[in-house]
Amino acid sequence: MYRTMLLALALPLMLVACAYQVIDLGIHPGFDSSEPTGINSFGQVSGFSSKNNGTFRRAFFYDTPGCTRIDVGAAVPEEASSEAAAINDHAMVVGTFKRTDGRLRAFSFHQGVFRDLGVDDRLDQHALAVNKGGTIVGFQSVPGLSTEEAVAYSNGEAVTFPTFVVVPPSGTAPVNRAVGIGEFGEVTGPLRVSGGSVLGMKFFPNLNRWFKIRAASPHPVLPDFDRVMQPQAINAKGNVTGAIGSAVPHAFLSRNHFEPTQDLGTLDPAHPEWFSVANGLNGSARVVGVAQSATDITAFLYNGTTMIDLNTRLEGTSWRLIGAVAINDKGQIAAQGSFNNGPRRAVLLVPVGLFGSIGQVCPPVLR
Structure with missing residues (x-):
């Protein structure tokens, strides 16, 4: 009973992992x-x-x-x-x-x-x-x-899907791709319009209608932040993530399509010229993707406040992560990595949490 209570109290903290084990897929x-x-x-x-x-x-x-x-x-x-x-x-x-x-x-x-x-x-x-x-x-x-x-x-x-009115009252266009769907049928995707702009869109099935996701504020250094939005994923709450900008994209998070989109920035705020692209998010709006670092490209996790290089959170391995594509509500992350500079491989990152290593989840399959 006492052990069960401890585990229940510790579970939320375990999901804020200090390290990850790597499962080679x-x-x-x-x-x-x-x-x-x-x-x-x-x-x-x-x-x-x-x-x-x-x-x-x-x-x-x-x-x-x-x-x-x-x-x-x-x-x-x-x-x-x-x-x-x-x-x-x-x-x-x-x-x-x-x-x-x-x-x-x-x-x-x-x-x-x-x-x-x-x-x-x-x-x-x-x-x-x-x-x-x-x-x-x-x-x-x-x-x-x-x-x-x-x-x-x-x-x-x-x-x-219904078309979207790009130029009122009758200039309509179809959304180009449905890239993600939430548990209640909300859909997200991009809509390319004339002049090179790309709109981020969100579909509400109860209204049978697309809505434009409000753009991010213009960036003081980088172009197109308010003109190019490429959604990649949507969660059960209708939060959307993806990339804004074109020449140097940054990961974004939209919690409400009526509010300005949040620029998640880069791994180092001193380097806005570095790129980041979000690929997935979970129900708590934790976001994963690929980002530029001082030396290479890497997988990142946005934990709600900070963008983290996931290579700094691996448990003493010879793996190098290249990018992350999806995260579930347990904090498990689907990513791609290289072992000892070998071929790129699909991997699963499992949070370790407060109790240290969880042991060998699956036997290694490296060849």
Whole structure:
């Protein structure tokens, strides 16, 4: 009883980790590197392995509780090139595969069943995100053209969203991509407009309407902070993160689309000319991504007040983190790293907390 009470009291502090253990998620045999793309509440990670020539990829998800990498690519028709983009709490994986005729197709993979989500063979279609309820979003495009349109996949169809009034009263345009979806159906994505501007957008399903995320204040040194916003992810509270600016982007956090977007800055406030890009956030608005340091690029965590170089929080290892893509409410982070300057590999960072190392979570799979 006493031990249970201590653990309950310590749990919130454990999640404010002073260090992380690294779980190597491996690389498919015959491939050269691996990259994570998403994480769910149980620490299961979606991703893909790739070859150095960049021509072929193979989707997977890592079942962390079972310490097993599930070969999603084996279920793809003719084992064509495939890329997992996200995973939800039911271990549903979504992504894109390339058919032998060159068409790009959105897919889902759940409990061993693979599904092509689209029906229009004239279009390239991509799945980018999925929420706990299984709602899948992404975008579609006409091959050979640069135009893209955000869609939701439902009952074998790609359903488009309402357009947004860019130039009142009748100048409308579609949001280009649905890059993230929250648990209550709120969606975020970018909208490219004339003049090179990119608007950050947020969709409210109860209103069936897109709203513009308010821009950040102009930066005193860097251009385009108030003209270019690229959302990357949205959480259950509707908070949105991504990057603002173009020449030198900075990570941003929007807690309310009516309020000015927050510039999360860089790893060193004395160097605003360094870049940072946010890729994911959890329910507490802890943000992860990739950022420039004095010597290299690195994975970062924004803990609510400060941007932290995650390489400074690893537990005495030979790993070097390159970037982070997603974080769950337990503080587990999907990232990419290199071991002893070897190939880039998908990894899972597990918070250590107050009680020190949690031991070997999964056996190493380095080859």
